[in-house]
Amino acid sequence: MSAPVEEDRVRLWESEQERLRQLLVDEDTEDWQRSPDFSGLQRVGGVDLFFIKGDGVNACAQLVVLGYPDLKKGGLSLTSLFLHLQVLYRDSQMVTLTAPYIAGFLAFRETPFLLQALQRLKESQPELMPQVVFVDGNGLFHYREFGLACHLGVLSGLPCVGVAKNLLQVQGVYKNQEHQSQIAALHRGGDSFPLTAASGKVLGKALRSCDKSSKPVYVSVGHKISLDTAVRLTRACCLFRVPEPIRQAADDGAADKNKKQRVERISTKIVFFLSTSFLV
Numbered sequence: 001m002s003a004p005v006e007e008d009r010v011r012l013w014e015s016e017q018e019r020l021r022q023l024l025v026d027e028d029t030e031d032w033q034r035s036p037d038f039s040g041l042q043r044v045g046g047v048d049l050f051f052i053k054g055d056g057v058n059a060c061a062q063l064v065v066l067g068y069p070d071l072k073k074g075g076l077s078l079t080s081l082f083l084h085l086q087v088l089y090r091d092s093q094m095v096t097l098t099a100p101y102i103a104g105f106l107a108f109r110e111t112p113f114l115l116q117a118l119q120r121l122k123e124s125q126p127e128l129m130p131q132v133v134f135v136d137g138n139g140l141f142h143y144r145e146f147g148l149a150c151h152l153g154v155l156s157g158l159p160c161v162g163v164a165k166n167l168l169q170v171q172g173v174y175k176n177q178e179h180q181s182q183i184a185a186l187h188r189g190g191d192s193f194p195l196t197a198a199s200g201k202v203l204g205k206a207l208r209s210c211d212k213s214s215k216p217v218y219v220s221v222g223h224k225i226s227l228d229t230a231v232r233l234t235r236a237c238c239l240f241r242v243p244e245p246i247r248q249a250a251d252d253g254a255a256d257k258n259k260k261q262r263v264e265r266i267s268t269k270i271v272f273f274l275s276t277s278f279l280v
Helices: 003-021 078-084 106-124 148-156 177-184 227-236 244-279
Strands: 043-051 058-067 087-096 132-136 160-164 192-196 202-207 217-223
Touching: 003 106, 003 148, 043 106, 043 244, 058 106, 058 244, 087 106, 106 148, 132 148, 132 244, 148 160, 148 217, 160 227, 192 217, 202 227, 217 227
Parallel strands: 043 132, 132 160
Antiparallel strands: 043 058, 058 087, 160 217, 192 202, 202 217
């Protein structure tokens, strides 16, 4: 791609991000969000996009919807929570990406396929539409405060939470000694600290999501949810380090990706066998 073409694309995408950012809601909008135990929440979704190793064009778009446990019935054990967070719906599609990767504009590359997955669910089983979607990526914690979770949330109209496994070093937040010291001070699951930009604005939180993992996840608002609620909900959906909706989507996507790779390897072997057979 020539430099002028890329510059034009970046300007166009920046303008579109700014337009959509005006529609973003960073506070609680649903009754279940205001409940201490999320009473009324029944379905949580997770989305992700997985690339085949060495292939930056073909990917697997994944949507998973899980049932959310009724925590009002009492403290659920880890095993009980696992049994309640059961998969209600899965959607997996191999897709071909057409937009280039440009840092800060991942949403323009991935969102169309995630929206299509949500639309397929809405058309086939609307009663299973998630009440909130976990996105493997950032929301407000972004160069221009409008990451993938915000983009998907605004365009879908659904509450979204961004959960990233790695720190995006942006707006004065760095993976420096101070940051490492803050991580070390997270002693138990549920402990967190704010990700504060150079402007003083809190863009997200680093959360120790469970006792078993000392590595935090980075939670930020996507759409139609407050940061505190996003952090609480992330913690409530974690059996392990990564929230179950994202973890389940990751497992499914990896399985489908590996299946495609196996099929391609078998096809290559068949073609090779046939071609050599004709040479004999």
